[in-house]
Amino acid sequence: MADIRHDWTTAEIQDLLHQPLLDLVYRAQTLHRQYSDRQIQLATLLSVKTGGCAENCAYCPQSAHYETTVQKQPILPVAEVLASAQKAKDLGASRFCMGWAWREIRDGEAFDQMLEMVQGVKNLGLEACVTAGMLNESQAQRLAAAGLTAYNHNLDTSPENYDNIITTRTYGDRLQTLDHVRQSGVQVCSGGIIGLGETWGDRAQMLQVLATLQPHPESVPINALVAVAGTPLADQPPVDPFDLVRMCATARILMPKARVRLSAGRSRLSDEAQVLCFLAGANSIFYGDKLLTTANPDQDSDRQLLEKIGALEEQTLASGCSK
Numbered sequence: 001m002a003d004i005r006h007d008w009t010t011a012e013i014q015d016l017l018h019q020p021l022l023d024l025v026y027r028a029q030t031l032h033r034q035y036s037d038r039q040i041q042l043a044t045l046l047s048v049k050t051g052g053c054a055e056n057c058a059y060c061p062q063s064a065h066y067e068t069t070v071q072k073q074p075i076l077p078v079a080e081v082l083a084s085a086q087k088a089k090d091l092g093a094s095r096f097c098m099g100w101a102w103r104e105i106r107d108g109e110a111f112d113q114m115l116e117m118v119q120g121v122k123n124l125g126l127e128a129c130v131t132a133g134m135l136n137e138s139q140a141q142r143l144a145a146a147g148l149t150a151y152n153h154n155l156d157t158s159p160e161n162y163d164n165i166i167t168t169r170t171y172g173d174r175l176q177t178l179d180h181v182r183q184s185g186v187q188v189c190s191g192g193i194i195g196l197g198e199t200w201g202d203r204a205q206m207l208q209v210l211a212t213l214q215p216h217p218e219s220v221p222i223n224a225l226v227a228v229a230g231t232p233l234a235d236q237p238p239v240d241p242f243d244l245v246r247m248c249a250t251a252r253i254l255m256p257k258a259r260v261r262l263s264a265g266r267s268r269l270s271d272e273a274q275v276l277c278f279l280a281g282a283n284s285i286f287y288g289d290k291l292l293t294t295a296n297p298d299q300d301s302d303r304q305l306l307e308k309i310g311a312l313e314e315q316t317l318a319s320g321c322s323k
Ligand code: SAM
Pocket: 053, 059, 060, 061, 062, 099, 100, 101, 102, 103, 131, 132, 133, 134, 152, 153, 154, 156, 192, 193, 223, 224, 225, 226, 227, 228, 264, 292
């Protein structure tokens, strides 16, 4: 386990990010082979509660602070969520992630429904993930007792850049939620977004915060901004695909055992750019025509791509839906 370090410095991470691309990918792939197989996990997302969120995250079409075309949608019924989970399983997904446009979880009927959804998803034999904003210790414990596999809560950017992106909560709030999740025994899923206007220094700092968590997050989503009309970041230029490759490779080197998820922004990537990200150590994608509110590549083309490169999970092959 000599490769698992928790004392990475920002300077070391900057050096990695700026290595010649092929050297960086080679180093990441070498580690990846030691810790993982070549299969790409398919995780399907569902927006259980959409829009009208109290936070002002500058990238997010679901924030009540901005006017976007996102239609507000109250909490979906438990049965509808479980039907979607069953469909995702039939199409070959092994993880089901439920998103809630909330600043924080509140106790009460809605939380009880969330617990029921988690139990139901687990009973289908899927990994269950929830992302629903901040939570306290007892909420984390109740989610753990319901069988939740992982809780997603992204750092999004560096501590320094944070106030340029979100002012309605602090970086410390975010870290505290991650700590509650860790203490409860639920796996931590935390990553960030590139393309917000951040510097390479910000990217290195964000990775440093993640890589100095002890233990590392089990799951690290790397998102490229989906620039949505009406949000303050609507006019951000698209991310260079090679920047995503560098982020995936560096996350893989820093956190060798984590599942690195090539997340939002795949619609703009060629097949070849995605495969380069897989070579760099990304080993999961979101699978389904929609992320939460924005478009994702369609399931057929994703399956065909993974089949072509021989990277489908056993579950997907067993479900017979690779045909
Ligand atoms: N409200 C909860 C929260 O923010 O933690 C959960 C849902 S929120 C939509 C989950 C994550 O999606 C955010 O932390 C952010 O990293 C990512 N995200 C949201 N909008 C995005 C966009 N336009 N482009 C890329 N990633 C985005």
